[in-house]
Amino acid sequence: MSYAIDFLNRDALELSQFNNELSPSWLAPIKQQALQHFKSAKTPGRKIEHWKYNDTAFLAGQSFVKAPAPQPNEIEAVVSASQSISIESAIELTFIDGYLVSDLNALNVPEGLRLTAIQNADDSQQDAILAHLDPDFDSKNLLLNLNDAMCDKGILIEVERNADISTPIYLRHLSSTSENASLSDNKVIVEQGESSRLTLIEHFESTTSTQTAQETQPDKSNQPPLLALQKTSINLAANSHIDHYRLNLEQDSATQVSQVKSLLGKDAVLNSFYLGVGSKLNRTDIDVIHAGQNAECNLTGIYLPANEQTIDYHTNIEHRVPHCNTNEVFRGIIADKASATFNGKIHIFQDAQKSDAFLNNKNLLLTNQAEVNTKPELEIYADDVKCAHGATIAKLDEKAVYYLQTRGINQRQAKKMLSIGFIQELLNNIQLEPVKSYLANLLDEYMSHID
């Protein structure tokens, strides 16, 4: 079933347009609520704080159709054109344009782990899924509401109480190039039981492998946008632990607006690493909610926009209860005419005494045309907390380049070494060895092409 969404004319949209024979009826009420938010929201633009730094022109005047389910022959073409990270013994699931194309029944799933397509959720799973969806909370970003309104597909990952899942779950999100402006949607819902452990890798990759794309060499600016709307929601029960990686390695034409929301119970630990490379626009809203005492969140991220790309991270950390820790470090290297936005907010609620929160953002601008907008923000209503935040924007240190040159290292290599050095500390902290070495090679290659 196909439908068109024109962002300037949303009033006439009806839920029936989004639904198809696969749409579960139990999702309908929340979809309806999300649709209402989507319809009543202001159109994104420069005058709206949340969209201030984004060029949203691509939304206007475009009519998006839902990305069709990939055909069997396409699946192979898209998968073979992509590069997976080789992670030994990982449970690998592949999505194309948001559609799950892996056969869940064919997987060897360890005890304590359960993987279910959202459409196939049983009664208790339905309740669990609905608890993750909150159109009111997401109404700051109408595209998140649109995801809720239209999205039926995705995966529910459940980890049983006390289960220590040593096998990483590796989600590969691929996208195909399409002929029309199209819209894809997807949800990943993680439900971790008490004292459980999980490693989750989300890898987003767009390919331009279709033969027509190569033959005609389309002008990049005229390439129809594939707008991917993706939401990941993680619920961590008491004392549970997740190591989470979210890697966006996209082509210049890719557009993604997404959200990762985590709810931390008592003593829960969230370790999250983000990487943004490529994309016409890649905007990720990261929401972390400390809802149980003594929870810990370690959030690190690296963004590397080049050419005319735009990469944004909007983080919102809510300390709702006392004694929780947040350690947030993001670094960006902006090349060519690219731009980036880092919007980092830490919100300490009135009751959240003894909160310990640290937020730091550093940016390196490689050219005079590169742009970064950074806004570290602390909103504190408790009076006994330890909080710090800071941001810097700088160019490469000319003296450091010269110093390396006087040791025989040419200017290009010197700049590359200094750029990698700028983010090295964050790379060193990556615990999962295959991801670490994959990224080391990728960044080495990437930095070799940066002037």
Add this chain to the structure above:
Amino acid sequence: MLSIKNLHANVEDKNIIKGLSLEVKPGEVHAIMGPNGSGKSTFGYVLSGRDGYEVTDGEVVFDEKNILELEADERAKEGLFLAFQYPVEIPGVSNMEFLKASIDATRAHQGKEPYDAVAFMKLAREKCKAVNLDQDFLKRGVNEGFSGGEKKRNEIMQMMLLEPKLCILDETDSGLDIDALQVVADGVNACRNSDRSFIVVTHYQRLLDYIVPDYVHVLSDGKIIKSGGKELAHELEEKGYSWINQL
């Protein structure tokens, strides 16, 4: 080895080096002394090819090549080494990675194979020991959090590794206590041989007790106004820089 004739150089359109000439033969140690603002550091930067240091006149021939046409890294690969007065801190780039990249580039230029990781480690450890630096320094960021003395010893270690033809030591003695000075001087003296030359730039005669020069030159207002043997350094120390202005 090095022949400088009538060198003039500007920094931000200001004329700093004003007709400097100097001949250095293989194996010689030349000391350049002078008061603050005489152009000592600028001289090192101009020779090593720092951006923004513009040569307006004169010539510099190093090992029969006109090096003024070369980039800083190319000059380094030809065998010119500058030990910095203030070595730069580079967090995120490990000393080891830095040294390996430096040696690899230099050896590639000389048509030599790069060291393998094991051989390089062995060499780097050996040189660390020679300048009394703990091996942990190899793992740390380049000069990151090093004390003044550690930074200077790191410079000398690089010099030992790169085996340059000409070493310019820019106020290597500044900020060093007597013990550190001894270590640095021992490192330099160990590198002295009949082919390798040194230009030792300093304020104070003290360093020249440890690194004994063949020639001493006095730099004032961008040119050499007096040259002599090592005894000139003692005379300067005794009479002060105001003495030379009366010459």
